Amino acid sequence: MLTVLISNFPYLMRGAVVTLCLAAVVVMFGTLLGTGLGILATSSSRTVRGMITVYIFVLRGVPVLVVMFLGYYAFPALGLRLNAYVAVGLAQIVYVGAFTAEIVRSAIMSVHPGQTAAAKSLGMRRGVILHQVVLPQAAKIAVPPLLNNALIAIKQTSYASVVGAWELTYAAREVVERTLASFQIFIGVMAIYFVICYPLSLLARWYEKRLTIAS
Amino acid sequence: MTDYFAQTAVLMAGLWPKLVAGFLITLELTAAATPLALLFGLLLLAPRMDRRAYIRAPAIGFIELMRNTPLLVQIYLVYFGLPLLGFYPSEFVCGVAGISLQHGAFLAETYRGAIESVDRGQWDAANAIGMNEHKTFRHVILPQALMKILGPLGNQVIVLAKDTSLVSAIGMMDLTMTGKMAIERSAASAEVFVAVAFFYLLLTTALGGTARAVEHRVAGRY
Numbered sequence: 417m418l419t420v421l422i423s424n425f426p427y428l429m430r431g432a433v434v435t436l437c438l439a440a441v442v443v444m445f446g447t448l449l450g451t452g453l454g455i456l457a458t459s460s461s462r463t464v465r466g467m468i469t470v471y472i473f474v475l476r477g478v479p480v481l482v483v484m485f486l487g488y489y490a491f492p493a494l495g496l497r498l499n500a501y502v503a504v505g506l507a508q509i510v511y512v513g514a515f516t517a518e519i520v521r522s523a524i525m526s527v528h529p530g531q532t533a534a535a536k537s538l539g540m541r542r543g544v545i546l547h548q549v550v551l552p553q554a555a556k557i558a559v560p561p562l563l564n565n566a567l568i569a570i571k572q573t574s575y576a577s578v579v580g581a582w583e584l585t586y587a588a589r590e591v592v593e594r595t596l597a598s599f600q601i602f603i604g605v606m607a608i609y610f611v612i613c614y615p616l617s618l619l620a621r622w623y624e625k626r627l628t629i630a631s
Numbered sequence: 632m633t634d635y636f637a638q639t640a641v642l643m644a645g646l647w648p649k650l651v652a653g654f655l656i657t658l659e660l661t662a663a664a665t666p667l668a669l670l671f672g673l674l675l676l677a678p679r680m681d682r683r684a685y686i687r688a689p690a691i692g693f694i695e696l697m698r699n700t701p702l703l704v705q706i707y708l709v710y711f712g713l714p715l716l717g718f719y720p721s722e723f724v725c726g727v728a729g730i731s732l733q734h735g736a737f738l739a740e741t742y743r744g745a746i747e748s749v750d751r752g753q754w755d756a757a758n759a760i761g762m763n764e765h766k767t768f769r770h771v772i773l774p775q776a777l778m779k780i781l782g783p784l785g786n787q788v789i790v791l792a793k794d795t796s797l798v799s800a801i802g803m804m805d806l807t808m809t810g811k812m813a814i815e816r817s818a819a820s821a822e823v824f825v826a827v828a829f830f831y832l833l834l835t836t837a838l839g840g841t842a843r844a845v846e847h848r849v850a851g852r853y
Contacts, residue, residue, distance in 0.1 A: 473832075474828060474832065476835075477789075477793075477828075477831055477832040477835040477836060478793070478827075478828045478831045478832065478835075479793040479794070479795075479796035479797075479807060479831065480793075481796045481797065481799065481807050482796060482807050482810060482824065482827055482828065482831065485807070485810065485811045485814060485824075486814075486820055486821075486824045489814045489815065489818075489820040490820040490821060490824075493818050493819075493820050493821075567699075571699075571700070571701040571702070572701070574701035574703045574704060575701075575703055575797070575800075577703070577800075578703070578797075578799070578800045585701065585703060585704055585707075588704070588707070589707070592707075592711055596715075598707070598708070598711035598712045598715060599708070599712045599715060602704055602707055602708040602711065602712065603708065605704055606696065606700040606704055606705070606708070609699065609700040609701060609704065610695075610696060610699045610700055613699035613700070614695065614699045617695070617698065617699055
């Protein structure tokens with residue numbers, strides 16, 4: 417029963433490595449982009465705020481798969497020949513960035529306005545207030561949802577296989593097409609994803625619990 | 632410039648009926664999977680909160696497995712696995728089953744979180760005035776949990792509606808697949824994207840609005 421899974425395990429593990437690399441890049445740059453935009457979303461400029469609000473609203477209301485198809489086909493239409501990983505990766509970064517921006521924005525908004533007022537009355541400048549007073553408090557609130565967001569991003573990398581980028585799920589489909597052992601292979605692949613995601617899941621939950629106890 | 636508008640208008644006129652047909656499939660999937668996921672979450676809740684570890688453990692195992700693996704692989708497992716057992720369900724059934732399984736697991740945790748967030752003192756107080764466990768749950772805990780649950784529940788349904796796009800991976804002509812085909816044929820990727828995004832935003836904002844309206848009404852009742 418399990419021989420199919422065992423004999424194809426090295427091949428699947430190569431897919432898992434690609435999944436991990438893709439996930440690492442997407443989570444890292446998506447979080448960076450989203451954090452920047454989330455901070456900008458609390459700026460005093462109405463135009464900047466409006467633009468970021470539209471960005472967040474559109475991307476959060478649309479499936480990631482649609483954005484990935486756009487990324488995959490839009491660049492060649494513009495005359496840019498990008499490799500599938502770059503196109504899919506960029507699309508996912510933009511998507512994850514929108515969710516991150518919303519998390520960071522609402523974390524900043526949830527810091528009590530009295531904190532900013534107090535810092536102002538001490539004569540601190542805007543940038544210093546943000547950096548020394550608001551962001552440290554917001555970061556604490558934002559960590560659990562950001563970890564959950566990263567978890568979703570990792571699982572979403574599997575959708576790259578639909579667009580045509582080779583990674584763990586793509587590899588699994590290849591093996592199933594060759595061997596027809598759909599149960600063993602897909603359950604095996606679920607186990608691999610589980611091993612990747614579950615520790616992060618536990619970390620998010622542990623951190624959340626710590627925060628609730630602290631407050 | 633006028634050429635561009637004329638061309639886009641022709642493209643959209645041809646595309647519109649197809650996108651509407653795809654949108655209807657997306658709506659059907661959402662309408663079928665939402666109640667099933669809500670129900671499945673409730674079915675998982677009882678064993679998940681059971682005091683006996685041997686009943687709780689399999690429920691936890693299942694929920695964690697569903698929550699920590701991609702929905703796409705789960706749909707593949709249903710779609711490519713069931714024929715081996717002699718069942719040949721349609722793509723629609725497979726998609727709805729996969730989506731309901733994962734979202735049911737997420738919802739079970741949402742329900743549990745809401746119930747457990749009601750203060751222990753509420754149980755003790757109800758006990759002190761002589762209410763039994765069932766009555767306490769029905770009249771004291773549930774109304775409070777319900778208030779806390781509606782927000783996350785609405786969010787989960789929005790995620791579910793977007794997740795229906797994954798049925799395009801098993802060959803259904805839903806909104807996403809229709810959009811993909813249109814982009815491949817016309818090379819007008821940005822224009823098609825705007826049209827597809829419009830339909831999805833229509834669905835997700837309608838769901839979000841409904842969730843908020845329900846929340847408002849329930850808040851008024853208690």
